[in-house]
Amino acid sequence: KAGVTQTPRYLIKTRGQQVTLSCSPISGHRSVSWYQQTPGQGLQFLFEYFSETQRNKGNFPGRFSGRQFSNSRSEMNVSTLELGDSALYLCASSLLLQSRTDTQYFGPGTRLTVL
Amino acid sequence: DAKTTQPPSMDCAEGRAANLPCNHSTISGNEYVYWYRQIHSQGPQYIIHGLKNNETNEMASLIITEDRKSSTLILPHATLRDTAVYYCIVSLNTGNQFYFGTGTSLTVIP
Numbered sequence: 670k671a672g673v674t675q676t677p678r679y680l681i682k683t684r685g686q687q688v689t690l691s692c693s694p695i696s697g698h699r700s701v702s703w704y705q706q707t708p709g710q711g712l713q714f715l716f717e718y719f720s721e722t723q724r725n726k727g728n729f730p731g732r733f734s735g736r737q738f739s740n741s742r743s744e745m746n747v748s749t750l751e752l753g754d755s756a757l758y759l760c761a762s763s764l765l766l767q768s769r770t771d772t773q774y775f776g777p778g779t780r781l782t783v784l
Numbered sequence: 785d786a787k788t789t790q791p792p793s794m795d796c797a798e799g800r801a802a803n804l805p806c807n808h809s810t811i812s813g814n815e816y817v818y819w820y821r822q823i824h825s826q827g828p829q830y831i832i833h834g835l836k837n838n839e840t841n842e843m844a845s846l847i848i849t850e851d852r853k854s855s856t857l858i859l860p861h862a863t864l865r866d867t868a869v870y871y872c873i874v875s876l877n878t879g880n881q882f883y884f885g886t887g888t889s890l891t892v893i894p
Contacts, residue, residue, distance in 0.1 A: 673827075702881065712828070712871075712884035725881050759827050761882075772818060773882065775827035 671696065673762050673776035681782045687748040690779045694741050694762030701743040702773060703735060706757040715758075718743055747781075755783045787811070788872045793889045796866075802859040804888050806872030809853040815876050817848060819857045821868040822887075828871065831857065862892045 674693045682688050694701050702725075703715040714727040718737035735745040741762075747754055757780050761773040789807040796802040808817065816835050820828040832839055832846045834855075839846045845858040859866055871887040 704882075704884075711886060712882075714881035714883070717881060727881060757825065761828075772830050772833055774830060775820075777827045778825075780825070 673760055673774055675758075675760050675776040675779050677779060678777065679780045679782075681784060682750050683784050684750055684752060686750050687746060688750060688781060689744055689746045690758055690760075690781070692743045692745075692760030692762075692776060694743070694760075695774055698762035698764055698774075699741050700763045701737055701741065702761045702763075703743070703745050704759040704761065705729075706759060706778070707753075707755070712759070715745065750783045752783050754781065756781060787874050787883060788885050790870070790872055790885060790888045792886060793891070795891050795893055796859075796862045798864060798892050798894050799861055802857075802862040802866065802890060802892070804857040804859075804870050804872075804890065805854065806857070807854045808872070808874045811852050811874050812876075813852075815874045817846065817852075817855050818873040818875060818882070819844070819846065820871045820873065820884075821866075821890075822871065823868045828884075829868075831870075862890075864892050864894065866890065867892045 676691045700719045702717040704712050706712045717725040721737045732748045737743045757778045759778045761775045763773045764771045816833050818833040819831040822828045832844050834846045848855045869887040869889050871884050873882045
């Protein structure tokens with residue numbers, strides 16, 4: 670079974686621009702979560718989507734948004750980019766069953782550099 | 785905020801068992817303990833998770849104390865490829881946000 674895929678893998682933008690990142694979950698997984706990883710703050714939760722609805726949201730400004738499509742694929746968007754948005758953006762998917770066998774599986778990430 | 789405490793770094797000789805501790809004294813009765821590792825700039829890799837009982841898979845063993853306030857991840861025969869940052873996470877279920885602390889940077893020494 671294919672893992673979580675993220676596109677693009679690398680991205681360079683300039684301040685003020687916006688960016689859209691894409692995540693395709695493992696087949697059959699309906700929950701998608703997004704995380705930001707920076708050297709200073711570590712791995713931080715952005716938001717989680719299930720059945721096209723945002724269920725949980727981390728402590729990030731409104732410039733960070735996301736959505737989920739009916740096929741469970743998800744996108745996140747960052748508007749008005751700032752230098753501090755340079756980070757590794759990670760997507761994770763899960764079945765979202767309260768099962769001892771379920772867990773989150775992470776993709777390889779998108780490395781965003783803001784100049 | 786992260787609900788776990790881990791030592792910032794550890795070394796382990798190649799071929800020996802690596803024992804990575806984690807304290808989670810505020811864990812609630814229905815929260816799982818998850819372990820992930822991250823090799824530089826890659827996505828975190830799932831290792832193992834458990835609720836109450838000890839767990840073992842092809843990668844590692846997880847020992848959870850009876851009071852569930854701490855756990856130990858055991859890599860039975862560490863290799864150089866096990867050098868990574870190891871994260872211990874407690875969470876109600878996979879739909880909830882994972883709080884990643886600073887983790888333990890494990891270095892396997894030849």
